[in-house]
Amino acid sequence: xxxxxxxxxxxxxxxxxxxxxxxxxxxxxxxxxxxxxxxxxxxxxxxxxxxxxxxxxxxxxxxxxxxxxxxxxxxxxxxxxxxxxxxxxxxxxxxxxxxxxxxxxxxxxxxxxxxx
Amino acid sequence: xxxxxxxxxxxxxxxxxxxxxxxxxxxxxxxxxxxxxxxxxxxxxxxxxxxxxxxxxxxxxxxxxxxxxxxxxxxxxxxxxxxxxxxxxxxxxxxxxxxxxxxxxxxxxxxxxxxxxxxxxxxxxxxxxxxxxxxxxxxxxxxxxxxxxxxxxxxxxxxxxxxxxxxxxxxxxxxxxxxxxxxxxxxxxxxxxxxxxxxxxxxxxxxxxxxxxxxxxxx
Numbered sequence: 001x002x003x004x005x006x007x008x009x010x011x012x013x014x015x016x017x018x019x020x021x022x023x024x025x026x027x028x029x030x031x032x033x034x035x036x037x038x039x040x041x042x043x044x045x046x047x048x049x050x051x052x053x054x055x056x057x058x059x060x061x062x063x064x065x066x067x068x069x070x071x072x073x074x075x076x077x078x079x080x081x082x083x084x085x086x087x088x089x090x091x092x093x094x095x096x097x098x099x100x101x102x103x104x105x106x107x108x109x110x111x112x113x114x115x116x
Numbered sequence: 117x118x119x120x121x122x123x124x125x126x127x128x129x130x131x132x133x134x135x136x137x138x139x140x141x142x143x144x145x146x147x148x149x150x151x152x153x154x155x156x157x158x159x160x161x162x163x164x165x166x167x168x169x170x171x172x173x174x175x176x177x178x179x180x181x182x183x184x185x186x187x188x189x190x191x192x193x194x195x196x197x198x199x200x201x202x203x204x205x206x207x208x209x210x211x212x213x214x215x216x217x218x219x220x221x222x223x224x225x226x227x228x229x230x231x232x233x234x235x236x237x238x239x240x241x242x243x244x245x246x247x248x249x250x251x252x253x254x255x256x257x258x259x260x261x262x263x264x265x266x267x268x269x270x271x272x273x274x275x276x277x278x279x280x281x282x283x284x285x286x287x288x289x290x291x292x293x294x295x296x297x298x299x300x301x302x303x304x305x306x307x308x309x310x311x312x313x314x315x316x317x318x319x320x321x322x323x324x325x326x327x328x329x330x331x332x333x334x335x
Contacts, residue, residue: 013123023117036271037268039242098300100303110121111122112121
């Protein structure tokens with residue numbers, strides 16, 4: 001359940017940003033996570049609710065958006081996004097099977113907040 | 117008011133990890149973050165490595181464990197400096213835990229510091245602990261689909277040790293399939309099939325360690 005540590009860090013960043021922009025009521029937060037990052041959105045939601053219960057952040061909406069996996073083929077250098085099975089990731093352009101670079105899909109960041 | 121933030125959620129951990137990395141770099145210590153599921157054989161592999169290479173290198177271990185200090189005791193019995201971190205239920209080590217543990221160790225003459233993470237293929241992959249490399253140990257009894265199910269840990273690892281190869285005749289495990297899955301997301305991963313029990317394949321792992329220690333000293 002590392003989502004608890006993640007929720008803890010998330011709350012810390014939200015508090016800093018709210019203080020910086022002089023706002024006190026949090027309405028919405030948007031978090032983006034990569035498809036292969038080790039995040040379970042439901043667990044993060046639960047952890048965030050538990051962490052903010054009884055605080056001034058309670059009741060704010062946590063939106064969690066997945067960032068698709070994008071790989072760059074080691075052979076033809078073209079980018080592709082595997083849809084269903086992640087592995088073996090066959091390049092749709094040249095059929096190379098492995099050794100690709102991950103361009104995106106490992107992210108974990110707070111994108112924006114809405115507050116007043 | 118809409119506020120565009122775009123900050124990494126684990127930035128605080130990343131900062132501590134960078135601080136640790138700078139400290140280890142200054143001392144030229146090769147730092148390896150060992151990760152696996154519970155029971156994959158991390159501690160046994162580590163015991164063998166510490167015993168077999170103790171005449172060559174000065175090695176130290178930070179042991180992460182949920183509750184007990186059993187593993188730290190096993191590791192310390194080899195003569196290596198070992199310190200235990202009890203996460204008390206926490207599923208991974210983070211930078212601040214390693215920073216605190218490192219502060220209690222004598223790192224002056226250490227060549228290799230092993231950080232034995234909590235047994236778990238999911239959470240440790242997200243938290244950097246100042247390591248040079250993440251090393252994942254997968255035992256053949258766990259199934260060759262693990263890299264597919266837990267892609268991040270394999271995508272982040274420099275080395276995959278496929279342990280318990282002595283059990284290959286008894287299990288349905290394809291070394292090729294597991295290796296290809298891992299290589300699919302990580303073109304630079306190095307794969308060593310080993311048996312910590314019979315010592316099969318350990319020499320290749322030791323040669324890799326020797327090379328990396330030299331690289332670190334020269335860096």
